[in-house]
Amino acid sequence: MPLSFEITARCPETGARAGKLHTSHGTISTPIFMPVGTQATVKAMTSEELKTLGAEIILGNTYHLYLRPGADLVAEAGGLHSFMNWDRGILTDSGGFQVFSLDSLRKISEEGVTFRSHIDGSKHFISPEKATEIQMKLGADIIMAFDECIPYPCEYEYARESTLRTTRWAQRCLLTHRNKKQALFGIVQGGTYRDLRELSVQGLVPLDFPGYGIGGLSVGEPKSLMYEVLDYTLPLLPEGKPRYLMGVGTPDCLLEGVARGIDMFDCVFPTRVARNGTILTRRGRLVIRNARYARDFRPLDPECTCYTCRNYSRAYIHHLIRTREILGLRLTTIHNLALTLDLMGAIREHIAAGTFAMFKADYLGNNQEYN
Amino acid sequence: MPLSFEITARCPETGARAGKLHTSHGTISTPIFMPVGTQATVKAMTSEELKTLGAEIILGNTYHLYLRPGADLVAEAGGLHSFMNWDRGILTDSGGFQVFSLDSLRKISEEGVTFRSHIDGSKHFISPEKATEIQMKLGADIIMAFDECIPYPCEYEYARESTLRTTRWAQRCLLTHRNKKQALFGIVQGGTYRDLRELSVQGLVPLDFPGYGIGGLSVGEPKSLMYEVLDYTLPLLPEGKPRYLMGVGTPDCLLEGVARGIDMFDCVFPTRVARNGTILTRRGRLVIRNARYARDFRPLDPECTCYTCRNYSRAYIHHLIRTREILGLRLTTIHNLALTLDLMGAIREHIAAGTFAMFKADYLGNNQEYN
Numbered sequence: 001m002p003l004s005f006e007i008t009a010r011c012p013e014t015g016a017r018a019g020k021l022h023t024s025h026g027t028i029s030t031p032i033f034m035p036v037g038t039q040a041t042v043k044a045m046t047s048e049e050l051k052t053l054g055a056e057i058i059l060g061n062t063y064h065l066y067l068r069p070g071a072d073l074v075a076e077a078g079g080l081h082s083f084m085n086w087d088r089g090i091l092t093d094s095g096g097f098q099v100f101s102l103d104s105l106r107k108i109s110e111e112g113v114t115f116r117s118h119i120d121g122s123k124h125f126i127s128p129e130k131a132t133e134i135q136m137k138l139g140a141d142i143i144m145a146f147d148e149c150i151p152y153p154c155e156y157e158y159a160r161e162s163t164l165r166t167t168r169w170a171q172r173c174l175l176t177h178r179n180k181k182q183a184l185f186g187i188v189q190g191g192t193y194r195d196l197r198e199l200s201v202q203g204l205v206p207l208d209f210p211g212y213g214i215g216g217l218s219v220g221e222p223k224s225l226m227y228e229v230l231d232y233t234l235p236l237l238p239e240g241k242p243r244y245l246m247g248v249g250t251p252d253c254l255l256e257g258v259a260r261g262i263d264m265f266d267c268v269f270p271t272r273v274a275r276n277g278t279i280l281t282r283r284g285r286l287v288i289r290n291a292r293y294a295r296d297f298r299p300l301d302p303e304c305t306c307y308t309c310r311n312y313s314r315a316y317i318h319h320l321i322r323t324r325e326i327l328g329l330r331l332t333t334i335h336n337l338a339l340t341l342d343l344m345g346a347i348r349e350h351i352a353a354g355t356f357a358m359f360k361a362d363y364l365g366n367n368q369e370y371n
Numbered sequence: 372m373p374l375s376f377e378i379t380a381r382c383p384e385t386g387a388r389a390g391k392l393h394t395s396h397g398t399i400s401t402p403i404f405m406p407v408g409t410q411a412t413v414k415a416m417t418s419e420e421l422k423t424l425g426a427e428i429i430l431g432n433t434y435h436l437y438l439r440p441g442a443d444l445v446a447e448a449g450g451l452h453s454f455m456n457w458d459r460g461i462l463t464d465s466g467g468f469q470v471f472s473l474d475s476l477r478k479i480s481e482e483g484v485t486f487r488s489h490i491d492g493s494k495h496f497i498s499p500e501k502a503t504e505i506q507m508k509l510g511a512d513i514i515m516a517f518d519e520c521i522p523y524p525c526e527y528e529y530a531r532e533s534t535l536r537t538t539r540w541a542q543r544c545l546l547t548h549r550n551k552k553q554a555l556f557g558i559v560q561g562g563t564y565r566d567l568r569e570l571s572v573q574g575l576v577p578l579d580f581p582g583y584g585i586g587g588l589s590v591g592e593p594k595s596l597m598y599e600v601l602d603y604t605l606p607l608l609p610e611g612k613p614r615y616l617m618g619v620g621t622p623d624c625l626l627e628g629v630a631r632g633i634d635m636f637d638c639v640f641p642t643r644v645a646r647n648g649t650i651l652t653r654r655g656r657l658v659i660r661n662a663r664y665a666r667d668f669r670p671l672d673p674e675c676t677c678y679t680c681r682n683y684s685r686a687y688i689h690h691l692i693r694t695r696e697i698l699g700l701r702l703t704t705i706h707n708l709a710l711t712l713d714l715m716g717a718i719r720e721h722i723a724a725g726t727f728a729m730f731k732a733d734y735l736g737n738n739q740e741y742n
Contacts, residue, residue: 040690044697047682069665069690077668077686085682294440297448311418311456315448319411319440326415326697 003142003183003210005030005242005263013357015234015261018348021242023141024181025081025089028056030242031258031351033249033344034091034266035337039064040074040084043271044326044333047086052307053334054341057089057141059266062134063098066126067117071137079139091142091266094131094173094187097149097215097247108148110165128172136179144213145173147187152221159191160199167203174207185244187213192225194232201236211242214262218247226253230260251280251343252370255360258347270340274332277321280339284369286314288332293318306338374513374554374581376401376613376634384728386605386632389719392613394512395552396452396460399427401613402629402722404620404715405462405637406708410435411445411455414642415697415704418457423678424705425712428460428512430637433505434469437497438488442508450510461511462637465502465544465558467518468586468618479519481536499543507550515584516544518558523592530562531570538574545578556615558584563596565603572607582613585633589618597624601631622651622714623741626731629718641711645703648692651710655740657685659703664689677709 002024009018021028035042035050038061042050050058060080065071077083080090099106099115106115112127126134131146147166150159166189177184186209190196204212214233217226230245237243242263248254249267257265270280277289281301286293288300299309300317308317308331320328343363350359364370373395380389392399406413406421409432413421421429431451436442448454451461470477470486477486483498497505502517518537521530541557548555557580561567575583585604588597601616608614613634619625620638628636641651648660652672657664659671670680671688679688679702691699714734721730735741 039694039696040687041696041698044701046678046698046701048678068694069686073666073686076666077684083684083687085687295444295447307417307419313448313454315440315444316411316454316456323410323439325410325412326700327412327417329697330415330417330701 001210002181005211005240007240009352011259011351011356012354014259014360016258016347016351016356017261017263018351019242019263021263023057023089023183025087025141026056028089029348030263031254031344031347032057032264033254033340034059034264035271036061036266036268037084038268039068040080043275044330045337047084049334050086050337051088053338054345055088055337057091058086060090060092060138060140061095061098062092062131062138063095063102065092065138066095066134067119071134075137075139081139089142090140092135092138092140092144093246094135094144094146095126096131096147099126100149110168112146128169129176132173132176132184136177136182139179140182142183142185142211143177145170145184145186145209147189147215149216149219150189150191152192152216152219154191156193159193159196163189163191163196163200164203167200170204170209171207174209183210185209185211185213187215187246188233188237189216190233191216192221192229197229197233198236201233205238209241211244212237213244213246215246217245218253218267223253223256227256227260230257230262234261249340251340251367252364254340254343255347255363258351258356259360270336271333274336275329277328277332279332280336282339282363282366284367288314288318289321300332300335301339304335304339304342306335308332308335308338372581373552376582376611378611380723382630382722382727383725385630385731387629387718387722387727388632388634389722390613390634392634394428394460394554396458396512397427399460400719401634402625402715402718403428403635404625404711405430405635406642407432407637407639408455409639410439411451414646415701416708418455420705421457421708422459424709425716426459426708428462429457431461431463431509431511432466432469433463433502433509434466434473436463436509437466437505438490442505446508446510452510460513462513463506463509463511463515464617465506465515465517466497467502468520470497471520481539483517499540500547503544503547503555507548507553510550511553513554513556513582514548516541516555516557516580518560518586520587520590521560521562523563523590525562527564530564530567534560534562534567534571535574538571541575541580542578545580554581556580556582556584558586558617559604559608560587561604562587563592563600568600568604569607572604576607576609580612582615583608584615584617586617588616589624589638594624594627598627598631601628601633605632620711622711622738623735625711625714626718626734629722629727630731641707642704645707646700648699648703650703651707653710653734653737655738659685659689660692671703671706672710675706675710675713677706679703679706679709
């Protein structure tokens with residue numbers, strides 16, 4: 001088995017669970033947030049810094065790596081771990097999300113998808129088989145079945161057709177996959193239609209994937225609708241297997257996802273907004289380029305113990321972001337990732353201590369923007 | 372005394388000397404290279420990383436800091452050291468070089484210089500008094516007299532007029548300066564005219580500055596001419612005071628400067644070319660974005676022990692630079708600074724061991740581009 005999962009604690013009041021996910025590159029404590037390293041690098045960070053922050057697994061984007069530097073080159077380097085100097089866990093997505101979100105003119109058929117590169121417009125074709133082959137070359141610990149991520153809103157008829165095709169594609173991925181060190185996860189689709197989510201789960205569960213992604217959420221629907229979909233979908237999935245909510249990563253959504261039984265998350269949110277100068281704090285967000293921070297010599301978040309908050313002031317980071325200095329992007333990225341990973345650590349501790357429900361209410365209560 | 376300097380070793384075959392420069396922020400071993408932190412940050416680096424590389428003193432640009440975030444704000448933060456979280460040495464230039472190089476329409480008078488900001492075109496006036504006041508607020512350990520850096524080539528008559536004015540300005544800086552923790556250095560000008568360099572030294576030495584900058588070099592003249600100016604200028608300066616060759620920082624110029632008796636250097640060269648993907652190695656330069664490095668899994672410089680070379684390959688850095696990833700700029704900056712600072716460390720050791728002349732010949736011989 002390339003992967004084993006054990007649940008070590010459960011919240012008595014919510015669906016939250018804590019566990020251990022054993023991979024070829026170490027054990028991951030769940031619920032976990034995976035920082036996104038799109039192009040074989042979590043933007044602005046070294047692997048050493050990611051370890052210092054406590055990251056146990058990161059995500060790589062198959063679409064981007066397929067285009068640059070190419071899967072064969074990564075394989076030649078000894079796989080993605082070796083290429084990017086990261087010896088902990090890696091999960092690669094299937095490329096499906098990018099193909100559907102970056103090229104509005106892509107052509108989809110039963111066989112696969114034809115799309116154009118966002119870099120040079122060149123034409124490419126990816127099938128479930130090809131997506132799996134690429135991911136085998138990249139060598140991540142967890143790889144994802146090739147799926148179609150349908151938009152929100154989406155006509156029922158199209159959603160149904162797409163969901164059934166994604167299930168057939170998942171089967172083809174499974175038949176292609178033959179790397180014993182990698183775990184291949186299926187992806188539940190179905191949009192915001194309850195019967196389609198059920199249909200998706202019914203198609204995937206018999207294939208006995210070692211874990212399941214929940215796709216097609218956080219694509220523009222209201223948060224309440226996302227929570228509703230999780231509420232009726234998660235109970236359908238096998239208890240003992242990890243569930244990964246794809247593309248979700250704001251503090252409130254992490255807490256709500258965990259409360260419904262999600263074990264894994266990834267999102268560009270903390271790192272992307274950091275580079276734009278938006279700072280997450282335990283009391284809400286702040287936009288560091290605002291003039292009010294020019295002479296504010298406090299740390300970004302006085303309750304934070306990250307490298308940035310221990311050493312640098314809001315005034316200094318305000319200056320760096322305004323002058324477009326690289327160090328500004330680094331310091332804000334470190335802080336936002338630290339806050340997110342610290343939140344996950346606190347979540348795990350509170351699940352183990354049986355106090356998660358209270359912790360969640362407190363955390364959301366302290367964050368005015370979530371009220 | 373804010374500064375004391377002792378010479379601890381001399382090369383028997385060249386003018387090279389090794390020494391110790393004691394400042395309010397620690398002792399600096401000379402000859403030293405100062406990484407440039409224009410806007411209160413050495414681009415792409417944290418202060419922690421600079422320490423790991425062995426940087427003992429860095430340079431800040433008064434012109435840039437005056438415009439953003441402003442000297443009063445830096446003073447409010449407790450000075451530049453505290454603002455940027457750097458507890459080792461800092462030298463600030465006077466702003467003169469930027470005023471003359473960034474605004475071709477500046478107006479110069481005996482009183483000072485009127486110029487426009489490169490950021491928003493706003494009009495500003497800097498005099499020797501104002502440049503000194505600003506630098507007192509910034510609080511560096513070593514500050515520089517306000518000077519005019521004349522271009523190359525330059526008419527004799529203008530060069531003479533400017534050189535004499537720079538000397539009068541140096542006097543006014545000295546009269547303004549009243550920070551006992553800072554050392555104020557004079558700057559020798561005179562272009563490439565031997566009699567004007569003599570005139571400059573004759574005017575400045577009686578003012579008894581604790582150290583002297585050699586300005587107006589590395590501004591477009593051939594290297595051989597720069598060496599010639601150093602050959603006739605340095606013997607005129609007092610033996611026991613530090614000499615700082617401003618704006619110089621390629622390996623060959625560092626070695627040639629040291630051989631002529633220079634103790635301090637600064638230059639954007641290693642960091643600026645790094646961000647452009649040009650890598651300095653002990654065997655010459657390489658342009659990492661070239662296709663030949665796409666599958667080269669060796670370190671940037673196999674003889675280097677820096678963080679970049681210990682952990683990442685040319686192929687990976689080629690990928691990062693091609694995809695414009697921030698980590699690429701970081702890794703190349705770390706390496707180029709490590710190479711430059713390591714070179715200075717080797718220079719100091721060889722001066723102490725009496726083997727500097729041989730080391731210099733070997734180093735230049737191994738670097739084909741310097742042959």
